[in-house]
Amino acid sequence: MVKTRAQVEEDNRLSPYRTTRKLKLAISSAQSQKFNPRNHENNWHPVWGHVMHELLRPYDNLIPYVQYAQWRSEDGVLPEMSHRKAATPDNAGDLNAREDTEESASQTDIERPESPTPIDRVLRSRGSNPPATPNRAANRNAAYYAHSDEEYEPRKNNRSTAPTKAQERLMASTSSNRTIMVPMDDEYPDLAVLHSVVKEMSKRGTAKFSKDKVKVRNAKRFDLQTVHLCPALLGEMKRNVSRHEEIEDLANQRVEENENLIRRRIFNAIDQMSGYLGTFFKRYPNIHEIVALVTAGPYWQYKLYQKEAFFVFWDDENMKFQGDILVMRHKSTAFAASFGQKVYELGTEESDEALTQMRDRYLDHLSKE
Numbered sequence: 001m002v003k004t005r006a007q008v009e010e011d012n013r014l015s016p017y018r019t020t021r022k023l024k025l026a027i028s029s030a031q032s033q034k035f036n037p038r039n040h041e042n043n044w045h046p047v048w049g050h051v052m053h054e055l056l057r058p059y060d061n062l063i064p065y066v067q068y069a070q071w072r073s074e075d076g077v078l079p080e081m082s083h084r085k086a087a088t089p090d091n092a093g094d095l096n097a098r099e100d101t102e103e104s105a106s107q108t109d110i111e112r113p114e115s116p117t118p119i120d121r122v123l124r125s126r127g128s129n130p131p132a133t134p135n136r137a138a139n140r141n142a143a144y145y146a147h148s149d150e151e152y153e154p155r156k157n158n159r160s161t162a163p164t165k166a167q168e169r170l171m172a173s174t175s176s177n178r179t180i181m182v183p184m185d186d187e188y189p190d191l192a193v194l195h196s197v198v199k200e201m202s203k204r205g206t207a208k209f210s211k212d213k214v215k216v217r218n219a220k221r222f223d224l225q226t227v228h229l230c231p232a233l234l235g236e237m238k239r240n241v242s243r244h245e246e247i248e249d250l251a252n253q254r255v256e257e258n259e260n261l262i263r264r265r266i267f268n269a270i271d272q273m274s275g276y277l278g279t280f281f282k283r284y285p286n287i288h289e290i291v292a293l294v295t296a297g298p299y300w301q302y303k304l305y306q307k308e309a310f311f312v313f314w315d316d317e318n319m320k321f322q323g324d325i326l327v328m329r330h331k332s333t334a335f336a337a338s339f340g341q342k343v344y345e346l347g348t349e350e351s352d353e354a355l356t357q358m359r360d361r362y363l364d365h366l367s368k369e
Contacts (some may be wrong), residue, residue, distance in 0.1 A: 013362075017055055017356040019347050026050055031243065041239040042188075044136070044297055048191055048237065049344065056358050057365040061196050062232060068192035070231075070279050150338050189276050191235030191293065195366055197228035230284060232366040233291040234276045234305055236269045240297025262343060265296030267293060270336045280321050291362050298346040301339045302354075306361050309338070 004281040026047045028288045029035045036043040052064035062163060075332050162250045203213035241261045249258040273292050288307040295299065313335045321331040 014360065017352050017359065019352055023050055023054065024347060030297070031240070033243065039239055039243060041237050041297075042296065044237055044240070045190065047298075047346070048235065048295060051355070052191070054357055056193065056363065058132060059363070061198075062363060062367050063194045063196055065192040065194050065334060066230065067192065068189050068194070070189065070233075070276065070283065074298075085120060142369055149339075173236075174278065189234045190237040191233075192231045192232035193291070193363065194229055195232040196226055198224045199225050201225045230287070231280060231290060232271070232363060234280060234292060235277065235293035235295065236273045236295045238265045238269045238294075240299075241265060259343075262296060262299050266294055266299065267336050267341075268340060269294035269296060271332055274314065274332070274335055275319070277305060277315050278309050278316065280312060282316060282319075291358065292339075294361060299343050300346065300351075301343055302358055303339050308343070 018290070030043040030047050048064050049064055052157040056062045056064060105344050197210065201218045203211075203214060203218065209217075245261070246258055249255070249261075273294055277290070277292060281287070289304055290295060291302060292305050293302045311323055313331045321335070344354050
């Protein structure tokens with residue numbers, strides 16, 4: 001029996017997303033005062049990473065990524081790039097590539113996008129070095145709230161206790177913590193879904209790479225070379241509302257007060273998301289849409305943002321909302337309102353339906369580009 005087109009489409013339709021017991025356990029741990037005593041947003045990173053892993057299980061070319069560094073994508077981004085060709089080929093898989101940067105890179109005062117640890121940034125975050133360039137996000141927030149930036153004032157060293165600059169540099173360069181420790185609000189989303197395209201690695205050797213080396217390298221990378229990588233979703237997370245206050249409000253039927261607290265946290269995430277979108281559309285001028293996800297603990301909203309709609313609010317040249325202080329506040333409020341009023345809570349049927357819709361309407365389409 002030959003199936004009709006409708007029957008084939010029905011067979012290929014993905015099952016609706018459903019919250020698993022594993023996710024419920026992860027949410028419970030993040031809500032726990034024992035395992036998350038400070039109610040920190042970091043405890044929600046693995047929760048949302050798990051959500052994306054389960055949601056994207058059918059797509060081997062959509063990869064969940066926590067703490068995605070947009071600034072790393074600046075190298076090699078060209079004006080003609082689109083979702084189909086959004087990054088340069090993965091040189092580490094090219095037989096004619098230069099030596100691995102992790103071995104050849106040197107620690108200098110020059111900050112490079114590909115540098116694994118910008119030492120001067122680490123030292124500046126500790127107050128040891130003056131900032132070389134102003135931080136865009138800090139300036140944007142300072143202008144928005146009408147606060148002037150404080151002038152840099154070097155730390156007053158106590159010779160008996162303060163480490164020397166050489167000691168600071170040694171400690172920073174040998175530290176096992178490879179995280180950038182300065183504010184990068186407009187360039188470091190908490191979550192991303194990356195659209196990737198790969199091809200099979202070459203098995204041929206060259207004068208630089210013997211066949212034995214090629215065999216080892218290919219085995220380490222499963223014979224796969226990345227030729228395309230760019231975000232299809234960007235997410236920003238904020239900490240959950242006070243668990244004690246939420247219990248008190250809901251137990252005493254103060255639902256509206258609790259909703260206002262949630263919306264305030266969501267608003268902060270949306271405001272920060274604006275910087276991510278500004279950076280994204282500037283880095284990828286040929287990509288015209290992206291899914292924006294904002295969360296506050298288990299509460300979340302999302303929107304497929306079109307480039308044209310975003311630049312109604314955003315000043316691309318100055319990387320901030322348009323206009324003077326009052327206009328900026330109005331634009332920021334209008335941008336937040338564009339996400340709508342509906343807020344979902346992870347683990348509920350309503351949330352499962354919304355996640356299914358986000359996958360089927362938007363992410364499924366991006367996976368096929």
